[in-house]
Amino acid sequence: MKPALTRTRQASGRIVDGIRGVTPAWVQTWWDDLKDSLWLLSSVCTLLCAGLALALVKLDTGLDADNPVMRSPFLFGGGADGARSVLSSIAASIVTVTGTIFSIVIVALQLASGQFTPRVMRHFTGDRINQAVLAVMIGTFTYCLLVLRTVRTADDRGGVFVPAVSVSVGIVLALVCIGGLILFIHHSAKQLQVSFIIQRAAEDTHRLVNDTFPVKEDGDPVPREFPLPKGEPTVVRARSSGYLQDIDLDHLKGIARDRNLTVHLPHTYGDHVLTGMVLARVWRHGDPIYDQDLQDIHDNMIIGVQRTLLHDVTFGVRQIADIAVKALSPGINDPTTATQGIDTLNDLLVRAGTRGTPDRVITVDGRPAILCEPVTFDLLVHVAFTQIRHYGAADAVVMAHLLDGMRRVAELVPEHKRAILYVHGRLALATALGATELDEVRATLHEVGAWTQSVETPPQSARIDPDALISV
Template identity: 40%
Template sequence: MQIHLELQARWDRLQSSLWFRPTLLSVAAAGLAVAMVATDQALELTSFPLLNAGADDARALLSSITSSMLTVTTVTFSIIMVALVLASQQFSPRIIRNFMRDSASQYVLGIFIGTFIYSLLVLGRISDTENRVFVPVVSTLVAILLTLASISTFIYFIHHIAEAIQANTIVARAGEKTVALLDKLFPEKIGRPASAIAAAEPELPATPGVPIAAAQAGYIQAIDPEALLRLAGEYDLLIRLEREIGDFVPQGNSLLRIWPEREFSATETQALQDVFEIGTERTLFDDILFGIRQLVDIALKAISPAVNDPSTALNAIDYLGNVLVQAAQRSDPELYRYDDQGRLRVIAQGVTFEQMVDGAFGPIRQYASGEVAVTLRLLKTLHEIAQATADPARAGVLWRHTQMIARGAVRGIPEPHDRQQINQAIRLLADQLGQLPGAALLPVDAAALAL
């Protein structure tokens, strides 16, 4: 992994850790304790407005703050763990990383641990001997202020965590993060597309090319676009990616193929392998299909017999629709990428609108063919997406999913009145897409409707 992308990936992992921000605040608290004690030593105050305490009083006060902050920190950790377990069981294990990235919870933990460390260090500097009495008055007053701030923070944290575990909040945040990835779809940052240089259809090599194998197994979390183009130019290569972001690659299987065919040194092979960031899990660093998968998992979990919460499923479908409406307003990424001299350097793998629609609607359609409310919401969402695109190919993708949803409803929804509602939604969607609805309409027992 090249240095700048490696730093970005490490920063992303740090943001997903519960220890990073608390550690920074703890170090800051330790530095503050040293600075405040030094201030007390310089000022040599024996009292301060609102605080006039001897050595025993200051020691008792700081001991009380230290023990109470340790208790509050333990309770806060317990609340966070309960929230993580609840989110995993109620919604999806794949959203745990979203919770761990919550900066508010990390800062709350940092404030509590920082107050504990500060009070503990100041407590250790109190001296009450025959030769010298030293009571850090200003430092003790700061400890009191930090404790008051911690109390306010704890109240905020309870409110924040109560909001954070609500289904609507979880779904909305997952949807927002997924939409944000649309602005950095791979491979848009690799060199220049064919449309930018008016390039003709390239003549591709007839030979199979030289495969570069993965050094480790895992999920492709990111691909460094700048390094990929630089290496292609430096070694005078044409590189075709065999995998896209989010794919799992077994160790030893091909990541990419290279032309012209020649022997590559270990250094060259390592440099090409380092273009890929491979980890044990998919992330939202660059993987938009994983964001869609999170919303799909929430919807599937909600309609499962164990949870039986169709309202959350409808909420997830609404945000999936928003992602796809935004995607429908953008062009699919161009896969042929050229350098500044107009030479084809990279043939990439990219996420298309069709892949997003398939990933969003396929699993839900398969598991919810007997759910009337979910089926109607899927059709309504397709109608919303259809309004955002005039592309005939994309309209064909949406109509294909309409027909599959209709066939599933034929098998799973026997009630004539429900079928009539579904047919109304299909007619509206067909009109929007410029299709004839006949083949997709569900058969309805007219006699049963008259009862």
């Protein structure tokens, strides 16, 4: 490896010329984690309700009894004791209900983790209805406390003060909380249904499929291949272990252009890297490579403790496959859920297979600047079917459904993408036949899987790539 020289350059966080306005990768990853948390919206709503309480109390201090607003039938008309009773009742009730809501959320997370897959828990914490209901509850509690402290009786210092407008708004917020509670109960019952969970996972994965696989053009040309530059590269090594959550290709393109670099990225989204592993190989044409160049490249590759749905389309497929695999476990024994997961995977594969093939070369000013390892249709097929085939081998209904689903996908995707489906179809048929000795069942499986023998698989596609098996 060539040693990198040291010199002072601009800070690594600065956006280089030509890519101004592009959000850095760490900001995108940070925001993705933040918006899926339960505390963000609750904190914002608490601050807004606190500000609303202070503003309305200030308004109440400027209103006297002769003001027409005070004679409105919609305003609270009780005395100080009544105001305190109303506000304290609302606050106490909200605390109880909020505790109940948190308990329901925790139970939902436990059920989803145990019965489906731990990887769908993010859908519950990131659900906007859950976040909004909790935020309104906590905000209303904060509002009532701040207004309650301003209510005064004749015995208190400063004389009688009943913030009628503030108390009336508190009652309105309490009614909103009741509506939110009804919505939350309905939504919680709905989001624990397996159909809803699979649908949520599928919607996220549909978005990633559209982002990852380009719109198909005429002929769907084979991805360009460029040889790596000659000479030994300088390598960028991972400084921590974890999953590759994001690669900021926009910033890397700017760095490659402005500094005349060629960068090879041997890993893609969702790959697990260990400390010291090679994250990138870098060549510079004619000039030495500096420490700051390596630092900037490293800073635009985000490593985290878990996979995310920011760019990782294989993780989206993995979630749905995990639900199907979990349904096939002896403790769950729910083959209907497994077949529903297979149907969803088939839909995703058709969407990916009928789109274009991702290009592994990113050019800058007409030259290859970044060489990537893109996600392929074959890899999605591996992730979707490998473990389902293994764990569902003993269930003839699931295996027949799996074989028929592969056949339908093969009919809809372009011919040059069908080879991997024939490979998995033959493996699924052989696995299913090996798990049963009943002649009637074997005959049915042979009939359903007959399509796997109808086309001779090209030699280069007649096996599963070991790297793909590891990626599963």
